[in-house]
Amino acid sequence: MVLESQSESTELQDDRMDSTDSLPLAHELTDEWLRALSGDLQSRALWQVEDGGQWDWRNDGVHAQGGGSEWSWLSWQKCGTAALNE
Numbered sequence: 037m038v039l040e041s042q043s044e045s046t047e048l049q050d051d052r053m054d055s056t057d058s059l060p061l062a063h064e065l066t067d068e069w070l071r072a073l074s075g076d077l078q079s080r081a082l083w084q085v086e087d088g089g090q091w092d093w094r095n096d097g098v099h100a101q102g103g104g105s106e107w108s109w110l111s112w113q114k115c116g117t118a119a120l121n122e
Contacts, residue, residue: 065112073097083110 071079073096083098085091088108090101100108 061115065115068112068114082113084113085109086111 089103
């Protein structure tokens with residue numbers, strides 16, 4: 037599975053304008069994801085593999101390679117329990 041930034045970038049920016057004006061955490065998440073996809077190393081460091089294989093940042097996307105489990109996911113480190121309770 038490869039997630040690419042070029043086409044999704046435009047969609048995320050358009051959706052963000054409509055749905056996150058009152059949701060600063062959602063706005064920040066979208067911005068961090070787009071920065072990570074564009075190669076920003078600090079933003080990429082905020083995304084960590086939680087389970088299910090290997091994730092590799094490549095040029096303008098991220099590549100997931102399964103490790104035998106049913107699920108594979110990244111988590112955004114700024115979005116923990118405390119942030120969701122706000």
